[in-house]
Amino acid sequence: MMDMAQAEQIFIEEAQDLLQVMETCLLDIEGGDATPADHIAAIFRAAHTIKGSAGLFGFNTVVGFTHSVESVLDKVRDNKLQMDAVLVGLLLDCQQHMAQMIAALSDPGQVVNAAQGTFLLEQLGTYLQAPKDPTPAPVTVPPAAADAWRIDVAYGLDVFRDGMDPVSQLSYLSTIGTLEEVGLQYQFPADFDPESCYLHLQLQLKTSAGKQKIEDVFEFIQESSQVQIQPPLTVVEQLEHTPLQPEKLGQLLVDAGAVTPRELEQVLELQKQQTHSSVGELLVQQGAVPTAVVEAAVNRQAHQEHKRASDFQVLKVEARKLDHLIKLIGEMVTAGSANEVLISQTNNEQLQEAFSSITHLIEQIRDGALSLRMVQIGESFSRLKRIVRDVSRELGKDVELDVVGAETELDKSMVEKLSDPLMHIVRNALDHGIEPVDIRTYRGKPAQGRLKLAAYHEAGAVVIEIQDDGAGLDASRIRAKAEEKGLISSEQALSQEDIYRLIFEPGFSTAAQVTNLSGRGVGMDVVKRNIEELRGQILIDSELGKGTRFRIRLPLTLAIIDGFEVTVGDTHLVLPVNMIQECLEFEHAELVEDRNYLNLRGDVLPFVRLRQLFQLPQPPASRENIVVVQYGRSRAGLVVDTLNGELQAVIKPLAPIFRSTHGISGSTILGSGDVGFILDIPQLIEYACSTESAR
């Protein structure tokens, strides 16, 4: 028996997912990206499921409210109501109210605006009453035969001779159901033979038994006679309840009890000859099922296709299980490389070849397992869509949101931690960045502001950009403000970028007017801290009057990376392979005395001697190499002793006592069993810069 609290938690999570679906769909409709017809089924289903599950837990307020929403949606679904912009807006408000109610179930701190709820219910009520139907929708009285099986048996001439007795079949049928009607047809030929059977029966049977059971009654006369058993039209209902699996039409009908496996087999056999006919057509032709049932099944099938797409979104696996799997795969990768080292020493080519296919598989399994943790960033972006919509309305600004790269994948845990910082930046952009319409027109800008959200991969990192075409950052104002707040002194020389970075200082806010959205001086410092907790960086570009762009760079993180191993003295270091541009031999002769840069085919390449930077005791090797790494838009060289080649590195976080390190982001166990350190290149270069400027 599942713990009630646990079940409740699952309900809450599920409801939140469904609300998310509702929101996304509604926003798509509002934004013109989809028609109501595309999404109404999904929206309805979401509301319906929430209502149903909430009912199980006795959350009556949720049930009551959602019921009204569902009723309106039902009307839309039945084309009795037009989903116009006003209704979409109302439904979005309802969605938000439902989200509040759901959140309040687990978080007592969440306030539910009851007045808002009442107001929304009234609004919904107007839709429900509008074309007030005095009578409930007429219940279509099914024709008498609708719930009865139609059985048509044209007995073969030899039935009596084979020892079969139609009467006993009839009496057996009446034990498994009620024979509603027995129609008799017979035609005696001129050469009447008393031992032959000329019977043709048309029966109507009401039963709960399946088709198979009915068919079994006629099992022994199948060869000699023609038996058609048509399911009642109510089998359509059965179809609705067949389990959700990707199925073929025939299988679907068998599952619903409308067709027996034997009939299906026959038809499939027939289909081999009549390849142009569909299974459905042939089944009707064979008299196995009425056309209506096949149509229903086809609909059901289409519905399943649809359903499968959304099932895909809600497949849930406990994070713990996934982490365990990934940990095991990490062990497998490590064990694999240990084996590889040993096998390469055997000079046994066959063994090496056999093992290389295992290595290949391990790589695929690794990538597959890691991708399980990856989610598209689009989900976070669509949450932002809502914020953009609501906030720009509240501020009376017209803002167009442009989303690029929503399919970019990111580790799930990162996506969760990113949502707050992204929200802050977007709110700030809308509030302080994009100007009110009159100012925009005055400045000769299009009245509609533009906010662009973009995500893409760049050299082993994920970059998220938030760009607005607003007022831009005013460096002199920021500076003045920072001086006033005592963050910097007036003599301090700061680059433009350094000045921009002041907005990340705690307690900094330039907004002259404090709105209820932002401008409270909390936010940007939290943003920076959150990003840094994810080992990311945040960069600002801005041009006064043109707009601002925030760029968030995040490592792909993850448990396992493709690495490149180098050694300096006894120390093994692993670099993310996708940050490496090239490796070359380090020529001392080419060096300018006491300068840490060299001439790389005409370009200046600054470099860092890792031996020096890490204060390693061993004397320098006679031959050194330089690894050219690219991070963001910068390049740098790292001077190392030997280059050892590529490997799959399972990242083991450093022990908690090493929470502050310089340029090392983790450790890994190499094939040899030695411990290697994984370099965090941007952090390493930053550290190198700081030691250099400290000289």
Added chain:
Amino acid sequence: MNHTDLEVNRQQYLTFLLRDECFGISIDTVREIIEYGQLTTVPLMPDFVKGVINLRGDIVPVIDLSIRLGRNALELKNRTCIIILEIPFEGQRVVIGAAVDSVNEVLEIGKEQVEPPPSFGARLKAQFIQGVVNVEQSFVVLLHGDKVLSIEELASLIENVKPEKGRGENV
């Protein structure tokens, strides 16, 4: 009854040597003892961090317990070994190694035998010492494992070590 009394009042301690001094640590925190070796130095770490070892797939930091207790660094001998301990930290048990000159034995010590730490003279921070016990005419200082190897304290010690800047000598 007697048996329970025994369990409540007696505790087992692993004793070990740092130079000539004998220390004891409750075996509750001790996971295993391994030979000293296969250490990988972690760049830019203070002296008391000896490095990390690969302990059957887990990467475990090793601390020079002698330096941690304010004495000179260990001199490696063939009896030098690493005591692997589990120290509670933020609701988890963190595995950490302590390098010592040699381990002696496991002693069962009754509570009544433990004397309070001397107010001075042990050349140790008072909060590290659980008590002192006299075993065969010599004193064994019983240590609080989770204080001596407090993860939080070690982490902030490492954080506060400013790597010396401007190493002049060029390669």
